[in-house]
Amino acid sequence: MRDILNDLDATRHLSDPDPVRRAQIQMKTPLPKRFYQAVTIEPGSVGQVVKLDGKIARTPARAPIELPTEAAARLVAEEFDAQREVMDPVTMPVMRLANTSIDGVAREADAVLEDILRFASSDLLCYRADAPEGLVQRQNEAWDGVLDWARSALGARLNLAEGVIHVEQPREAIAAIGLHLRGRADPFRLAALHLMTSLTGSALLALAVDAGELDAETAWAAAHVDEDWQTEHWGQDSEAMARRAARRRDMFAAARLIKALD
Structure with a gap:
C-alpha cells in the first residue's frame, strides 16, 4: 500500500x-x-x-x-x-x-479503497474511554454525531467498545461504507480520503468531511480529543507540536482538494 x-x-x-x-x-x-x-x-x-x-x-x-x-x-x-x-x-x-x-x-484504486475500509473496521470513533468522565464526555460530544450520520446517511451501524480491545464490526456496515466509497472513487478523491483517514485514524471523519457533514477544522479536533486531553493534563513537547502541525497542514490540503473536485 x-x-x-x-x-x-x-x-x-x-x-x-x-x-x-x-x-x-x-x-x-x-x-x-x-x-x-x-x-x-x-x-x-x-x-x-x-x-x-x-x-x-x-x-x-x-x-x-x-x-x-x-x-x-x-x-x-x-x-x-x-x-x-x-x-x-x-x-x-x-x-x-x-x-x-x-x-x-489511478492504477490501484481498489487497493486504496480496501485500505480505507480496513481503517473503518477499527475506526477511532468506535473505541471509547471508560474514564475519566471528562474525557468520556468529550468523546461523546465529538464522535456520536458522526456515528449517527454514518448510520442515517450511509446505512452503517457500527459497534462501540471501551478501551483498546478489538470489536468486530458488522459486515453489513463495512459493506455499506464500501458501497458509498465506490461511488466516490475517482483517484484524486480517493487519495485525499486515504490521507485524511490515515492522519485521523478514522475513515468516518474523512467521509464526513467529503460529504460536507463536517468541516476540516471540526474533524481535526475530533480526531485529537484524546491527545488534547493528555496535553491539557501533562503538557506537550515541541517535537510533538511540530509533528501535529505538519499533519494538520496535510489534512487541510486534502480537504481543500476534495472541495475543489466538486
Whole structure:
C-alpha cells in the first residue's frame, strides 16, 4: 500500500515520515532552485493541466499533472507559484497528493479503497474511554454525531467498545461504507480520503468531511480529543507540536482538494 500511495515522500526532500526528522535532513540537503517564471493552467485531454513557462508540469513518473477541475488545478498552480528562490515540496501538499493520485492511485484504486475500509473496521470513533468522565464526555460530544450520520446517511451501524480491545464490526456496515466509497472513487478523491483517514485514524471523519457533514477544522479536533486531553493534563513537547502541525497542514490540503473536485 505504501508503494501505491507513493508521492514525493520517496524523494530525497521528503525522506522521513517524521516531519521533525525530515526538516533536519532537509537542512543538510539543498533544495532545487525554482526554474520557472510563469505558472498557468490550461485545458488538457480530460481536465486542466498545470504548465510552467508554457510546458506541462509532470509527476515523478513523468505523467502530466492534469486535474479534473479548474479549481483543483488552480490549487496546484498556486503552490508552484508560491515557491520563491527554491522549491520546497513540503510546502506543496496538494501537488504531492496530485502526484500520488496520478502515479499511484489511478492504477490501484481498489487497493486504496480496501485500505480505507480496513481503517473503518477499527475506526477511532468506535473505541471509547471508560474514564475519566471528562474525557468520556468529550468523546461523546465529538464522535456520536458522526456515528449517527454514518448510520442515517450511509446505512452503517457500527459497534462501540471501551478501551483498546478489538470489536468486530458488522459486515453489513463495512459493506455499506464500501458501497458509498465506490461511488466516490475517482483517484484524486480517493487519495485525499486515504490521507485524511490515515492522519485521523478514522475513515468516518474523512467521509464526513467529503460529504460536507463536517468541516476540516471540526474533524481535526475530533480526531485529537484524546491527545488534547493528555496535553491539557501533562503538557506537550515541541517535537510533538511540530509533528501535529505538519499533519494538520496535510489534512487541510486534502480537504481543500476534495472541495475543489466538486
